[in-house]
Amino acid sequence: MPTMNMLQAINNALDIAMAEDEKVICFGEDVGIFGGVFRATSHLQEKYGKARCFNTPLVEQGIIGFANGLAAQGSVPVAEIQFADYIFPAFDQIVNETAKYRYRSGDLFNVGGLTIRTPYGGGIAGGLYHSQSPEAYFTHTPGLKVVVPRNPYQAKGLLLAAIRDPDPVLFMEPKRLYRASVGEVPEEDYQLPIGEAEVIKEGSDITLVGWGAQMEVIGKAVELAEEQGITCEVIDLRSLLPWDADTVAESVLKTGRLVVSHEAPLTGGFAGEIAATIQERCFLYLESPIRRVTGLDTPFPLVLEKEYFPDHLKIFEAIRESVNF
Amino acid sequence: MMTHYVHQPTFMTGDELSIDTFSVLDPEGELYSGAEEPALERDHARRLYHAMLSTRILDERMMAAQRQGRLSFYMQCVGEEAAVIGSTAALSDTDMIMAQYREQGALMYRGFSIDEFMNQLFGNELDYGKGRQMPVHYGSRKLHYMTISSPLATQIPQATGYAYGQKLAGDGNCTLTFFGEGAASEGDFHAALNMASVHKVPVIFFCRNNGYAISTPAVEQFAADGIAPRAFGYHMHVIRVDGNDVLAVFEATQRARKIAVEQNQPVLIEAMTYRLAAHSSSDDPSGYRLKSEEETWRLKDPVLRMQKWMLKKGWWSEEEETHLQETLRREVLETMKRAEKRPSPPLDSLVSDVYADVTPALQRQFDHLKSHIRRYPEAYPRGMQSLDLDVDAATSPQEDA
Numbered sequence: 001m002p003t004m005n006m007l008q009a010i011n012n013a014l015d016i017a018m019a020e021d022e023k024v025i026c027f028g029e030d031v032g033i034f035g036g037v038f039r040a041t042s043h044l045q046e047k048y049g050k051a052r053c054f055n056t057p058l059v060e061q062g063i064i065g066f067a068n069g070l071a072a073q074g075s076v077p078v079a080e081i082q083f084a085d086y087i088f089p090a091f092d093q094i095v096n097e098t099a100k101y102r103y104r105s106g107d108l109f110n111v112g113g114l115t116i117r118t119p120y121g122g123g124i125a126g127g128l129y130h131s132q133s134p135e136a137y138f139t140h141t142p143g144l145k146v147v148v149p150r151n152p153y154q155a156k157g158l159l160l161a162a163i164r165d166p167d168p169v170l171f172m173e174p175k176r177l178y179r180a181s182v183g184e185v186p187e188e189d190y191q192l193p194i195g196e197a198e199v200i201k202e203g204s205d206i207t208l209v210g211w212g213a214q215m216e217v218i219g220k221a222v223e224l225a226e227e228q229g230i231t232c233e234v235i236d237l238r239s240l241l242p243w244d245a246d247t248v249a250e251s252v253l254k255t256g257r258l259v260v261s262h263e264a265p266l267t268g269g270f271a272g273e274i275a276a277t278i279q280e281r282c283f284l285y286l287e288s289p290i291r292r293v294t295g296l297d298t299p300f301p302l303v304l305e306k307e308y309f310p311d312h313l314k315i316f317e318a319i320r321e322s323v324n325f
Numbered sequence: 326m327m328t329h330y331v332h333q334p335t336f337m338t339g340d341e342l343s344i345d346t347f348s349v350l351d352p353e354g355e356l357y358s359g360a361e362e363p364a365l366e367r368d369h370a371r372r373l374y375h376a377m378l379s380t381r382i383l384d385e386r387m388m389a390a391q392r393q394g395r396l397s398f399y400m401q402c403v404g405e406e407a408a409v410i411g412s413t414a415a416l417s418d419t420d421m422i423m424a425q426y427r428e429q430g431a432l433m434y435r436g437f438s439i440d441e442f443m444n445q446l447f448g449n450e451l452d453y454g455k456g457r458q459m460p461v462h463y464g465s466r467k468l469h470y471m472t473i474s475s476p477l478a479t480q481i482p483q484a485t486g487y488a489y490g491q492k493l494a495g496d497g498n499c500t501l502t503f504f505g506e507g508a509a510s511e512g513d514f515h516a517a518l519n520m521a522s523v524h525k526v527p528v529i530f531f532c533r534n535n536g537y538a539i540s541t542p543a544v545e546q547f548a549a550d551g552i553a554p555r556a557f558g559y560h561m562h563v564i565r566v567d568g569n570d571v572l573a574v575f576e577a578t579q580r581a582r583k584i585a586v587e588q589n590q591p592v593l594i595e596a597m598t599y600r601l602a603a604h605s606s607s608d609d610p611s612g613y614r615l616k617s618e619e620e621t622w623r624l625k626d627p628v629l630r631m632q633k634w635m636l637k638k639g640w641w642s643e644e645e646e647t648h649l650q651e652t653l654r655r656e657v658l659e660t661m662k663r664a665e666k667r668p669s670p671p672l673d674s675l676v677s678d679v680y681a682d683v684t685p686a687l688q689r690q691f692d693h694l695k696s697h698i699r700r701y702p703e704a705y706p707r708g709m710q711s712l713d714l715d716v717d718a719a720t721s722p723q724e725d726a
Contacts, residue, residue, distance in 0.1 A: 025493075051493060057523055062516025065482025069423070069500075072471065072483065073490030089512070096476045097483070103678045105464045105472035106455040112681060142679050142687075166681035195684070242684040 028080030099143030157192030288325030354633025404601030407627030411574030443664030507538025568596030
């Protein structure tokens, strides 16, 4: 099986989707001949022509407005927003249009063919505007699906599923892992399910939940915890909307403890949603309060990035405190 | 880009450009001297006029119904029928229309039935939109009319994208998008025109410059000479027309469509018109404009102008006019009675179509809602009737865990 980094896996997924269906069209800022600032769309224009892979003007609201219309027409657009930090000019098109197209028309029209790819997250010395994790703004929007892969294998399978999904998907790519995460990825076509979490490690003392790049950080914290004899169950949510509460609840009924971690700020973050749901469903089984290990309620910092970051030590401390509660 | 160097500073304002207004028919229904009649056949002209008059009558009746409290909200097209229907009549019936909200005339022209209008206005079980949107948010897949969305200008870049898909599909169709001069201030407008020009897309941007965005007059909306000059910034074909002159609108749109479809080039049309009625049933223009101003525009009534021309050509008669007015008024009233008596859409339309399939989390919320309604049926409009009686009344989150 070939080894790929996450960018190669994403590029490979786009290649497969475009080869299979001529309605698949990739566009965004610098997506054309340059192949995107991260090279996720490398060689796609050469292979499939300028009509199906192209640069757009620098206008995020236009990119998503255009993508909505193209999807409504029956094409399968894969629109790139260069950084998740710059998705906000398109917020209206995503929240009021993409997400509501099917509902408001009584299913006369839909933009289910649309996938929006965008790199998110910190750890690359990107400061306020190249580091944000804006997922919670979108998980508050019925009609959207929000998917975040943790490694190259997941990225390819989930992106192919997103492109073929009958609903619009916001596909958030952990850019810190674009080249850092390398693994075996099948050459052939495969899909991974949207809306299903994955238990990536079983354990009995505590449940850890995360997604995307944070899974690697959780992994390091778990190593520290297991050295101390704490056995951890680790769940990658993979989809934040819809999210797989059943898998998390089932795990917490067993372990009685839960730590959720994300890079985004604490207040209003998606960990709050998970904590609320799990306490409703597992109240009598909880041995300790559900803990959230997240970024601070500040804009994303630059020189103090390491201090801000919900790193493995902060997660390890939360595990220790939960177990000793 | 061409760079031509000069060695003295010169500033330009755009006043160097002057954009004329294309007009064919004067308010008395006579051709201006030097103007030519467009290639509009008798039957086509009758279909067009029929739609204009029908829209006028539908608007009058529904506004009255709103005032009687039978309808929650309404928006009239009055004064803009020539702009909306004249342009629609110049399209192929399979071209896509992405409208703003005041373009019911386009649907009327394409054959949306009075029943279909009423079902949407009353949000009953036959409404294609399943009672989810306020009145006048029509949509029709079979008539290639995109469902209306309240946020302004969002349809404009979507029209660019839709038309790009049409170009790739090679189906020979284009997209026409309607918007007001107020909506043209939104960023989406600029994004849409720029992208359409850059990507050579068969789309017609049709601006209804009707003078007002609710209460804000055009002079407080932009400093330039209307919307048309913006096309130059995007290197786009543009024409300004008398929006109350149906022949000018028809001719301009027909030519625009040719440019769009044959050359894959976008076109901007600015139709100069006037919103004779209030913005909506919730608005009262007496607070921001003079009756005398409205009166001057009433003299330019687009329906009357076309009627005069039709009568002169012998393509329409006073008898037909009276007959259509009477039968249509009766049809609207009868249809309205039927539509308002029809039941609402079923309760499960609350949760369907959010996604292609109801998600497990939403199903859980819906089951919970149904058991709640079962407990308090009298508190909800449709009570027990709306319930699926198989629902388990006692669902507790703990049990589901």
